[in-house]
Amino acid sequence: MGTVLTVKDLGKAFKERKIISNISFEVNQGEIMAILGPNGAGKSTTIRNIMGIMYPDEGTITFHHRQGETIPRNKIGYLPEERGLYKNVNVMDILLYLAELKDYPLDRAKQRALTYLKKFDLEGKEKVNVEELSKGMGQKVQFIAPIIHEPELLILDEPFSGLDPVSQELFKQEIYQLAKNGTSILLSSHQMNLVEEMADRLFMIHRGQKVIYGKMEDVKTEYANFKCTIRGFNNKAALEQLPDINRLEQEGDQSILYLNKDVHPAKWLQQLPADLQIQELTIDRVSLHEIFIDIATDRNLLQEEGDVYA
Structure with missing residues (x-):
């Protein structure tokens, strides 16, 4: 080509x-x-x-x-x-x-x-x-x-x-x-x-x-880390104690957990406590839309220390 x-x-x-x-x-x-x-x-x-x-x-x-x-x-x-x-x-x-x-x-x-x-x-x-x-x-x-x-x-x-x-x-x-x-x-x-x-x-x-x-x-792969979205009323402080959490956003019954770089999603899910309230759970990479917003607003929330853009 x-x-x-x-x-x-x-x-x-x-x-x-x-x-x-x-x-x-x-x-x-x-x-x-x-x-x-x-x-x-x-x-x-x-x-x-x-x-x-x-x-x-x-x-x-x-x-x-x-x-x-x-x-x-x-x-x-x-x-x-x-x-x-x-x-x-x-x-x-x-x-x-x-x-x-x-x-x-x-x-x-x-x-x-x-x-x-x-x-x-x-x-x-x-x-x-x-x-x-x-x-x-x-x-x-x-x-x-x-x-x-x-x-x-x-x-x-x-x-x-x-x-x-x-x-x-x-x-x-x-x-x-x-x-x-x-x-x-x-x-x-x-x-x-x-x-x-x-x-x-x-x-x-x-x-x-x-x-x-x-x-x-x-x-x-290089820029967009995984995130886990959970629907269910859960204590924010308890979620923040979970391993490999880079950032947590919570609104109503929805919690979005942004995971650290290089986390293996399947292994991370095994560490969730049994008493967690889960109506829905999805895990995927941060979207291009979120990357765009992060860059356009100079938040740099998705960029870990020491990382550079691709």
Whole structure:
């Protein structure tokens, strides 16, 4: 699996304010790579540099061994967070226009458009103006737009925003299929549950700098310790006496016990007292959502002394 995109030591400042610094990551062919971070972290600046909307002050962006203005932008698809299609143009015309901007054959683009419209339950809507579509239909057309020309690299910025569960699942399956067919996906989203489910690797940025980078399973193993959630009314002080408890949160009848690093869950469960009140018990790793909150709020509650981000 070859490398399609390489971002190396990227830096960008506006009016002497450093927005991103020493940003480096790679996107491989056919993988889903997540770029994450709180608002203002530098994600959009990084994406805009990749797209050539702006150029970095430092570092390089390499796409198939080409850099700067020589990067073939027609091989890249981009779904921006801020949606926008010409409202008084019909669906087919706008899709063909966008394909033409990417130097893609129009006869082939028309066939792909009809295929996707059928797949997304928009068959027969090709002559309908964008402004006449429902919000959900419009989002589907917006999603088709950056993939109509068969890009080798697809950048998706908040693709699931505002979608109902059925449409979310539809988009997810299409993203999986695109990656399976060899398209490299750079995914930015605040919906951590979907990112955790879909991404092969992730790059997390905070205050313009890298804080986590690696394969999803490696990040979870190295960074996310186990937690045990117990439903049942139990004395907090008694729970705090249990071995290998790093932190305890309790609200009503729910107690969440964050375990120390390298604890073996099965062995730890054997140490629970027999008189513990348990209506439900689950044990799993800390979620990507919790990792994100921990980093974004500078709590560092999940990071043990001496540990570093992946």
